[in-house]
Amino acid sequence: MAESGLEPRLLHTISHDSTSVLSLAVDEQSGLVFSGSQAEDIYVWDLSTFQEKTRLEGHTASVLALELCPEKSWLFSASGDSTVRIWDTKTLSPLCVIHPADDRVGDIFALKWCSELQTLYFGCQNTSLQWITLTSITSAISQDEVRAVPIVRPHKFFDSGPHAGSQTRLSTSLSRSASGRSTPAAGWPRGSARGAGFSTPPLDYSPSDRVRRLQVEQRHMVSSAHSGYIYALDLLQKPDRHLDGGGQRRGGSKHMLVSGSGDEDIKLWSCTPDGLTQEAVLHHSDNGVLALASWGSCTLFAGLQGGDIEVWDVETGRVVRTLHAHDDDVLALVTVGSIADEDTCILYSASADGRIRRWDASFKCTADWVAHNGIVLSIASLPQAVGNQGNIVLTGASDDRIKVWDLLFSPGTLEKHSRPTAGPSSLGTADPMISALAQFVAFKSVSANENLREDCRQCAHWLKNHLTDLGAETALLPGAEGHNPLVLATFRANKSRLAPRKRVVAYAHYDVITPGPCESWSNSPWSLTGRDGYLHARGVSDNKGPCLAIAYAAAELAKEGTLGADVTLVVEGEEEAGGCGFTEAIRAAKEQIGPVDVILLSNSYWLGEDTPCLTVGLRGVVQADLEVRSDFQDRHSGVDGGAVREPMIDMIKLLASLTEGERVLLPTFYDSVRPITPAERAMYAQIAQMKHSRASGQTVEALMARWRLPSLSVHRISVSSGSGSGNATVIPSTVTAAVSLRLVPDQDLDVITDTLIAHVSAHFGKLASPNRIGVYIKHRADWWLGEDSAYSTALASAVQSEWGQAPVSIREGGSIPSLAILEKELEAPAVHLPMGQASDRAHLADERLRLVNLLKGKSVVKRWLASSAISNASQR
Ligand code: BES
Numbered sequence: 001m002a003e004s005g006l007e008p009r010l011l012h013t014i015s016h017d018s019t020s021v022l023s024l025a026v027d028e029q030s031g032l033v034f035s036g037s038q039a040e041d042i043y044v045w046d047l048s049t050f051q052e053k054t055r056l057e058g059h060t061a062s063v064l065a066l067e068l069c070p071e072k073s074w075l076f077s078a079s080g081d082s083t084v085r086i087w088d089t090k091t092l093s094p095l096c097v098i099h100p101a102d103d104r105v106g107d108i109f110a111l112k113w114c115s116e117l118q119t120l121y122f123g124c125q126n127t128s129l130q131w132i133t134l135t136s137i138t139s140a141i142s143q144d145e146v147r148a149v150p151i152v153r154p155h156k157f158f159d160s161g162p163h164a165g166s167q168t169r170l171s172t173s174l175s176r177s178a179s180g181r182s183t184p185a186a187g188w189p190r191g192s193a194r195g196a197g198f199s200t201p202p203l204d205y206s207p208s209d210r211v212r213r214l215q216v217e218q219r220h221m222v223s224s225a226h227s228g229y230i231y232a233l234d235l236l237q238k239p240d241r242h243l244d245g246g247g248q249r250r251g252g253s254k255h256m257l258v259s260g261s262g263d264e265d266i267k268l269w270s271c272t273p274d275g276l277t278q279e280a281v282l283h284h285s286d287n288g289v290l291a292l293a294s295w296g297s298c299t300l301f302a303g304l305q306g307g308d309i310e311v312w313d314v315e316t317g318r319v320v321r322t323l324h325a326h327d328d329d330v331l332a333l334v335t336v337g338s339i340a341d342e343d344t345c346i347l348y349s350a351s352a353d354g355r356i357r358r359w360d361a362s363f364k365c366t367a368d369w370v371a372h373n374g375i376v377l378s379i380a381s382l383p384q385a386v387g388n389q390g391n392i393v394l395t396g397a398s399d400d401r402i403k404v405w406d407l408l409f410s411p412g413t414l415e416k417h418s419r420p421t422a423g424p425s426s427l428g429t430a431d432p433m434i435s436a437l438a439q440f441v442a443f444k445s446v447s448a449n450e451n452l453r454e455d456c457r458q459c460a461h462w463l464k465n466h467l468t469d470l471g472a473e474t475a476l477l478p479g480a481e482g483h484n485p486l487v488l489a490t491f492r493a494n495k496s497r498l499a500p501r502k503r504v505v506a507y508a509h510y511d512v513i514t515p516g517p518c519e520s521w522s523n524s525p526w527s528l529t530g531r532d533g534y535l536h537a538r539g540v541s542d543n544k545g546p547c548l549a550i551a552y553a554a555a556e557l558a559k560e561g562t563l564g565a566d567v568t569l570v571v572e573g574e575e576e577a578g579g580c581g582f583t584e585a586i587r588a589a590k591e592q593i594g595p596v597d598v599i600l601l602s603n604s605y606w607l608g609e610d611t612p613c614l615t616v617g618l619r620g621v622v623q624a625d626l627e628v629r630s631d632f633q634d635r636h637s638g639v640d641g642g643a644v645r646e647p648m649i650d651m652i653k654l655l656a657s658l659t660e661g662e663r664v665l666l667p668t669f670y671d672s673v674r675p676i677t678p679a680e681r682a683m684y685a686q687i688a689q690m691k692h693s694r695a696s697g698q699t700v701e702a703l704m705a706r707w708r709l710p711s712l713s714v715h716r717i718s719v720s721s722g723s724g725s726g727n728a729t730v731i732p733s734t735v736t737a738a739v740s741l742r743l744v745p746d747q748d749l750d751v752i753t754d755t756l757i758a759h760v761s762a763h764f765g766k767l768a769s770p771n772r773i774g775v776y777i778k779h780r781a782d783w784w785l786g787e788d789s790a791y792s793t794a795l796a797s798a799v800q801s802e803w804g805q806a807p808v809s810i811r812e813g814g815s816i817p818s819l820a821i822l823e824k825e826l827e828a829p830a831v832h833l834p835m836g837q838a839s840d841r842a843h844l845a846d847e848r849l850r851l852v853n854l855l856k857g858k859s860v861v862k863r864w865l866a867s868s869a870i871s872n873a874s875q876r
Contacts, residue, residue: 008356008369011392011434012050012530014402016043021396024380025066025075030089033380033394034075035402036063042077044092048431049852050404051533056087058094058211067111067120078108078122086134094211100130101216102223112233114255117271121257123230129222129259129269129276132214222276228263234292234300235271236314256314258300260289266302268314284310284319293333293347295361301347303330309349311363323363326351332379334393348393350376356395358407367407374399404530433552433858434535434851436466438528440510440544441537447484447511447577456484456573459510463487463547463571470555472569477589480581484511484573488589491554491567493872501872502565504865505593505826506554506600507818508547509575512539519845534848541849542842546602546835547571549854553861564871568593572818575603578623578779579817586825598791598870599822599830602857604812606837608692612803614796615832617707617811618819620743620783622753626654626760627736627774634720635731647735648719650769655714655737657763662705664712664741666759669752673710674745680708687808696838707811711742742813743783753777781817784830792831794869795860799833802860810834833860 016035023036032053033045042056042063061080068075074095075087082105086096098120100108106125113120118135236256255271256279266282266289282300291303299320300312307326310319329352337344345361352375358367378396391407443459446452464474464487472489479485487510493501515525515538523529525538535545550569557563570593574580586593606613628647635644658665684700692698705711719732743752757775764773786792799807823830835857841847865871 008367008393008405008407009438010403010530011406012404013532014045014050014404015532016396016400016402018400020374020377020398020400021402022062022064022377023066023077024378024394024396024402025068026380026382026394027068027070027075027089028382029070029073032089033402034066034068034077035396036066036077036378038062040079040081042066042075042087045402046852048855049533049850050530051852054092056092056094058085058097059083062107064107064109065111065122067113069113069115071115076111076113076120078111080107082106082108082124084108084111084120084122096212096214098132099213099215100124100128101218101221102126102128102130105130107229109229109231110233110259112235112257114235114257114271116237116253117255117273119271119273121233121235121271121276123225123233123259123261125229127224127226127228127230127261127263129225129230129257130216131220131276132216133220133273220275222269222278225259225269225278226261226263226265226267228261228265228288230259230261231288231290232260232292232303234258234260234294236268236294236297236300238297256297258292258294258314260292260302262288262290262305264288266292266300266312280317282312282317284312285322290329290331291333291349293335295335295345295347301333301335301349303333303349305329307351307353309333309347309359321363323359323365325349325357325359325365326353326355328352328375331375331377334379334381336381336391346381346391348379348381350379350395352376354397356393356405371395371403371405372397372399372401431855433548433854434528436552437535437540437545437548437854440466440548441528441539442526443510444526445484445511445539445573446514447574449514452514453482453484456511460485460487460571460573463510464489467551467569470551471558472551472555475592477585479574479585483577483580486573486582486585486589487569487571488592489551489569489571491551491558491563491569493566494558494561494563495872499872502597502870503595504565504567504598504600504870505596505822505828506550506567506569506602507572507822507830508550508569508601508603509543509572509818510539510547511573511576512542512544513576513843515845521845525847530851533852534850535854536846536848538847541605541836541840541847543575543603545849545854546857549835549858550600550602550861553858553865556858557862557865562866562871565597565865566594567865568596570822575816575818579781579821582818583821583825586821590825593826596826596828598789599819599826599828600861600864601816601819601830601832602835602861603816604814604832604834605840605842606834607687607698607808607810608690608696609837609839611690611692612799612805612807613810613834614786614792614799614807615812615834616786616792616809617745618784618832619707619710619813619815620747620749620820621740621779621781621815621817622743622749622756623738623740623778623780624756625736625738625774625776625778626651627734627776628654628764628769628771629734629774630771632733634733637729637731640731644731645769645771646731647771648717648732650764650767650771650773651717651735651737653767654760654764654773655717655739658714658739658759659712662711664710666712666741666752666755668755669710669747672746672748672751674708676704676708683809687810690808692838706813708744710744710747711813712739713742714739738778742815745783745785747783749780749782753780779817781815782820784816784819784823786831787829789829789831790869791829794867795831795833795864798860798863798867801863802856833857833864 020038021035025034031047035043040059044053059079065078073089077085084098110123119133121131238254257269259267268280269276287304287306289302293301298315302310309323309325311321332350334348336346347359349357354372356371360366375398380394382392393405396402444452444455445459467489468474472491474489477486529536554567604615628651630647684703688700715738717737720734836849
């Protein structure tokens, strides 16, 4: 059992297209993760956004091993198709196919690159060890030379290796991973890859085949290196202490290849430019060796069939100890850190029992968790050097998932993380902004629920403290009596305070909509969950993610010393409940905020999925409750039906009088709707032409109905909550309907409110009912139209620079009460940058925000703040 109780945090889950993840490699240099599939492709993932970049196609069977050669930007892959391939990690294109010396090698399970000898070693199913030195072909590869070497191979099915019997236990665990699919998940022992184990390379090479083919020379092979399949290789590097013929100490280092096999042996081979020489055989238990890893030059770990890990001292050739690590085969091992610094020295083991275990330098288990719903087949870690984030581990399994784990983020170490600092981060996985977002969304800051008022207050305090830690001057402003406070935070410009500088107010809200009782979430709405490049949680898109993106943009510029404007964040806690008390709070804080040049918002969405947008218009809203009340209590319809005037029937007649089709029947309602100009119509026509618009049925008419025409909606009709309410035998005494009107330029909020009240009263009067009518105005927000300015132009070019395409200007049908209030009270124009996609599902189950949108959103804000429209630093 784990002794420290360290709990890993699952940062992200990547779906692997219904195929097991047999091998993994993380290339920090290119920021990419490569995963070898049980099918024949290598998937390439962006490490900061977890989105698939491309697939490397070429192998014709399972990809069993991956090995990186960072100095040449190469990736090696080994496959059940009996070939090794070389790929360019910069261009993500194939460079070379390597055919073994012996055609009948079967699966190639293991790869090891020795950069000093420029040699790639591989271990095969037919028990051979083979190698190829790649110095001499480097230039040829980069010239993309075409050389078809016809290699004639018999197409024979290769039966098991000499010790086929020793595979039984391994095969058992692996076949369990098949989980109903036709081929065993691992693609390991025979028969795994595409049913027949391996296939032959094609004999005919078309002239368009630009990939070079190489064949291992016969003399570069130890044909019976073991008497069982070779599952694992590792490389030890030792300082060479030998004296040469002249009695001089030789410099450099000696390389020792280690091979582990199903024959239960570990063999040590000294590697020289001349080849391999067997130096020692290590044999301790009667279990096959499935995985190898090492610390320094002396400590070797062997993962065994059955679940043990042997720790070997290579110098003495003795087993130092045996860790009874897992209940099933140990299929992958990875080490992190250097033996010189024991604090950083970590071993991770992955097993067919679905668990990962973490071991420290004294071989104590410091973490143990069920990582997958299946067999864990592969593991990789991020190098310690990266921003001190050495505890990020990726695992791949037969459940067709890659999972990304952060072992620093745990209850025990939360304190350490609760004060993340701003700063450029190299990895989305370990971005302090994402860690902060995980804490932010954990607050149930539902403004509409009185019972969660304390959660809202705690959330406001957390945000204030966090923004203080990021370097802002902060304050909590009281909201209206009984309502949530606002958070005010100012990041001061780096330049002399006396220098003229712009002042930006950025608006966001920390309150969220309650997850409805009927909503079914795939994960807890209060726990940030990363899935397939998306972050899921309530409020992640609306509006906690964008709120932090703006804060981190300002904080990072301030830390870099290039913040050329004062940026004040005003973060509201009542937006989703109608913005109660916002006007008063802003008026009270006007002096504190000071003069303002421009207001920035990020609280809406793109029109589709792929095209970045700027929002240039919002509709206003009047939300009202209409109530028909009788003098009687709830009645039984069997007893009193027909004898009383029913409030529900009055209500239905009243509601029916409000609309005809989509048209609103309030008198004078459309009179002040601004006529459309030819330029505006052309804009709608252009948007309707765009690919995503056509796909989502966004015709000119539909766009106009959503964005520039007013509307009326009926949201809910509720009945008095007496006994039996809602029962089909009860006549409710009171009926309430929630309705809203969306308003557009140049409709006047007060005029429309009065018109609604007047129409409802007049129409109800015509019904000559003994019941009474009440109209209760719940929330109101004015419409907003952005104006072209240097600020909006700068925002558009910031988006263009970041996304590589110009944003589309769109309007929205939703409403943000604070926007018009801020413009009016602070006497400054607003610009609106939507961060998320149309499919963000704000206010719905499984709300999400694409990670790349959040990261790029932050960068867009940084670019905008640094632009000459805003920054006095850029004006020098
Ligand atoms: N972010 C939305 C506003 C929004 C919705 C913009 C859809 C763009 C598209 C905001 O959080 C919201 O839901 N506002 C309410 C306002 C109401 C509570 C007064 C709305 O639009 O219904």
